[in-house]
Amino acid sequence: MIELDNVSFMYENAARPALSNISFTIEDGEMLAVVGHNGSGKSTLAKQLNGLLLPTQGRVLVDGMDTSIEALLLKIRQRVGMVFQNPDNQLVTTIVEEDVAFGPESLGIPSQQIRERVDEALYAVGMSEYKLHAPHMLSGGQKQRVAIAGMLAMRPKVLVLDEATSMLDPEGRRDILEIVRRLNSELNMSVVLITQLMEEAAMCSRIAVLSQGELIRLEAPAAVFREEAMLCEAGLDVPEMVRLRSSLEKRGIFLEGEPLAINDFADAVAKRYSSTRQ
Amino acid sequence: MPIILENISYTYMPKSHMEQVALSNISLTVNEGEFLGIIGHTGSGKSTLLQHMNGLMQPSSGRVTVDGLDLSLRKARIEARSRVGLVFQYPEYQLFEETVYKDVAFGPRNLGVAESEIQERVEEALTLVGLAPELFVEKSPFDLSGGEKRRAALAGIFAMRPSYLLLDEPMAGLDPSGRRAVIALLQTLRAKTGCAIVMISHFMDDIAKCADRIAVLRKGTLEMADTPERVFSNPEALLKMGLDLPQAAKLSLELQKRGMPVPNGIYKEEDIKRYLVEALS
Numbered sequence: 001m002i003e004l005d006n007v008s009f010m011y012e013n014a015a016r017p018a019l020s021n022i023s024f025t026i027e028d029g030e031m032l033a034v035v036g037h038n039g040s041g042k043s044t045l046a047k048q049l050n051g052l053l054l055p056t057q058g059r060v061l062v063d064g065m066d067t068s069i070e071a072l073l074l075k076i077r078q079r080v081g082m083v084f085q086n087p088d089n090q091l092v093t094t095i096v097e098e099d100v101a102f103g104p105e106s107l108g109i110p111s112q113q114i115r116e117r118v119d120e121a122l123y124a125v126g127m128s129e130y131k132l133h134a135p136h137m138l139s140g141g142q143k144q145r146v147a148i149a150g151m152l153a154m155r156p157k158v159l160v161l162d163e164a165t166s167m168l169d170p171e172g173r174r175d176i177l178e179i180v181r182r183l184n185s186e187l188n189m190s191v192v193l194i195t196q197l198m199e200e201a202a203m204c205s206r207i208a209v210l211s212q213g214e215l216i217r218l219e220a221p222a223a224v225f226r227e228e229a230m231l232c233e234a235g236l237d238v239p240e241m242v243r244l245r246s247s248l249e250k251r252g253i254f255l256e257g258e259p260l261a262i263n264d265f266a267d268a269v270a271k272r273y274s275s276t277r278q
Numbered sequence: 279m280p281i282i283l284e285n286i287s288y289t290y291m292p293k294s295h296m297e298q299v300a301l302s303n304i305s306l307t308v309n310e311g312e313f314l315g316i317i318g319h320t321g322s323g324k325s326t327l328l329q330h331m332n333g334l335m336q337p338s339s340g341r342v343t344v345d346g347l348d349l350s351l352r353k354a355r356i357e358a359r360s361r362v363g364l365v366f367q368y369p370e371y372q373l374f375e376e377t378v379y380k381d382v383a384f385g386p387r388n389l390g391v392a393e394s395e396i397q398e399r400v401e402e403a404l405t406l407v408g409l410a411p412e413l414f415v416e417k418s419p420f421d422l423s424g425g426e427k428r429r430a431a432l433a434g435i436f437a438m439r440p441s442y443l444l445l446d447e448p449m450a451g452l453d454p455s456g457r458r459a460v461i462a463l464l465q466t467l468r469a470k471t472g473c474a475i476v477m478i479s480h481f482m483d484d485i486a487k488c489a490d491r492i493a494v495l496r497k498g499t500l501e502m503a504d505t506p507e508r509v510f511s512n513p514e515a516l517l518k519m520g521l522d523l524p525q526a527a528k529l530s531l532e533l534q535k536r537g538m539p540v541p542n543g544i545y546k547e548e549d550i551k552r553y554l555v556e557a558l559s
Contacts, residue, residue, distance in 0.1 A: 037453040038424040085451070139320045166451055169320045169480045171520030196453050199525075237454035240483070240525045240547055247551055253558045262525060266532035272558055273538055 002026040002049055002080070002158060002190075006058035009044055018044040020213045021058070026158065029188040031181075033201035033221075036210030037235030042194045045210065046162045049192065050080035063157070078107060081151030085163040087143035091135040096127065096146055099135055103154040114153075121152035125179050141172020148179060158190040159183065166196060177203070198225075198239045202260040209234060222258040241265040279345035281308040281331050281362070281442060281474075286340030288326055300326045301337070304500045306493060308442060308474055313464075315485040315506075316478045318495030319520035324478045325367075327495065328444050331476065332362035345441070360389045363440030367447045370427035373419035378409070378430050381419050385438040396437075403437040404430075406470070407463055425456040429463070436467065443467070445477045449484055461487060486510070486524035486545045494519065507543040526550040 002025065009019040018041045026032055026049075036042045047053040048060050051067035062079055065072040084090055093099045100118045109117070122128045125145040130138065135146060144164055151159060161180065165173040177200065183189045193204055201207050207224045209217040211234040217224055224231070225242045238246075241260055248255065255268040288301040301323045308314055308331065318324045329335040330342055333355035344362055347354035363385075366372065375381035382400045391399065401411040407429040414422075419430055428448075435443065448464075449457045461484060464475055479485050485492060485506070492509045494502040496519050502509055510516070510527045517523075523531070527545040530553075534540050538557065544550050 038451075038456055040453075141320065163451070169318075169520055170482065170522035171319060173480075174522075196451070196457075198454065232455070235453050235455035237458075241529075243547070244529075244551055244554060248554060248558065251555055251559070253555070262528050262532055266529060266536055269533060269554065269558070270536035270538060276558060 001028050001063055003061040004048065004058070005061065007048060007055040007060060008057040009041075009048065009053060010056045011044075016213070017056070018213050019048070019055075022215045023058075024208065024215060024218055026190055026192060028157070029184070029190055030206065031184045031191045031193065031204040033204035033207045034192060034194045034210065035196070035198070035201050035207060035236055040210040040235070041213040042210055043162055044213075046082065046160050046192065046194055049158070049160055050077050050082060052082070074107070078154050079156050080158045080160060081154055081156035082160045082162065083144065083147045083151060083164040085166055087140045087147065087167060088136075090147045090150075091143060094134055094136075095131075096133050096135055096138075097122065097131040099146055100131075100149045100153050103150055107154065117153045117155070118149075121149040122146075124152055124183070125149045126175070139172065141168045141175055144168065144172065144176055145179065148176070152183070156189070158192065160192040160194070162194045163196065165200070198237050202239050209236070211235070221260055225260065226258075280310055281345075282341075282343045283307070283327075283330065284341045284343075286330060286337035286342060288323075288330070288335065289338045292338065299498055301330070301498045303340070304498075305340075306500060306503055308476055310441070310474055311468070311472050312474050313468065313488050313490045314474070314476045315489030315492040316476065316495065317480075317482070317485060317492060317521055319497075321497075322495040322519075323498040324495055325446055326498075328364065328446055328476065328478060331442070331444055332364050333358055334364065360438060361440055362442045362444060363435040363438050364444045365432060365435050365446065365448060367450060369431035369435075369448075370424065373427060373431055373434075376418060377415065378404070378417050378419050378422070379415040381430060382434045382437050385434050389438060399437045399439065400433075403433040406436055406467060407433045408459065409433065425452065425459070428452065428456070428460070432460075432463065439471065440473055442474045442476065445475065447478055447480065449479060449481055457481075457484065464488065482510075482522050482524045482527075483547075486526070487547075494521070506545055510545040511543050 004022050004024055007022045008017050010017045034042050051073050054068050060067045062076045065076055067076055091099050097118050100121050101114050104114045104117050122131050125148050127145050165176050180191055184191045195201055202221045207221050225238045228238050239260055255272055259265040259268045283304055283306045286304050290298045290300055316324050333349040342349040344358040347358050349355050373381050379400055382403055383396050386396050386399050404411045409429055448460050489506055492506055510523055513523050524545045526547050529550055530540045530544045
């Protein structure tokens, strides 16, 4: 559990705060999306979650541990793993398995256990067969999988992905999302997914909407996407399926439920179609 | 006149143990005024192909001509670069001047455009990208927001008044409103100047919105160059290549699987919307 208690943050010499008075809790095992326009404070928020940045005001508690207490930082960073946008900036060694071992090694874990953790982490992201490869020869999606494995080897409770799919091709994006969903549902790992893609946000259990450093909504996807005007105002959008549904509704055609995913939307349309034909 | 790629191949580090074929036997024409989308898996050769279109890279074999200028000749390359503007990924990292004005003026000045005309071009380009000249010309590019920087960088290329505009992932990293703005911008640019656009993107929905034709690359070869209807009507092939379908096409496919008579070839949001309204009324 990560609690943000009235967090504000101001970069040095900035004209206005990057984050203002943000309070909310990331629950154990939840999958939370964070969306917002460029410059809304998403990445700044992400960096508060494991003490890479410290609040100028307020505090962040990771399982009760205050990120401003330096002695706790190592423990906090072990619990909250981060994967960033650029796959080329995160890998530090010349062999994939060494890269994954880097985190647990720095924690002083015995080498036998490191071996197990590395194998397990690479298996979890489907990269076992690449363990002796050179990271710089991998595709962007593969590099991000290795970066995630590096975090998994620390056995974190929370995985934060800061636009981790934004530089990937469609297949790379699909792979990462699939892995993240599995870690969330099978290992009950909390996931914070920072994204510009509303379709990705729609897969999460809750969506936090940031605008100009403020948290303006924190609700389930269906509820957030009901407010198309608010989202547009905040520089965002609704998923295509929501737009289609609302244009049908304007013409008096109502579908059952509030389907966000394409499959669910297709189910609802097919159902409505067969009922109009009877 | 078009850009013509005739049977071009490109090999990185030939005859070394790192030798890698990046492009192999590609023939493709970019017609005047068309919007050509380029899609492909990471490493399929998209960016390499783009950089051949303005002579930044030279093919190991084959020939590239721009409006009849053979790019294997140095003089022709210099001439061609004023006609073909290339925008790299994350172009905002290439802003470098003290003011937005100087940055946008850099390209035309390099082309030897007269100073009096440069001002006109800078103002025109900034207006086109939605940065009011009176507010922005004196600003430092480094004080702009991310979206504004991207637009300023695009203005620098527009100010060269290219006949062909090459864009490598222009929407990457932008928020939805930024993406909408860039798409609208490209459409305005085309309407106003009639320039051809070649755009690489991983976003199939953006490609679906803009492209007249799509080139599909796979491991350095050209798999298809065809209309969006045809390219997107072959979902298995695209998925196998690590690509995807626009959402409207995915939805059509799912509806067909559920027994609805959705016509083939729907890939745009407005088309699936029109169909749904008719089918469900």
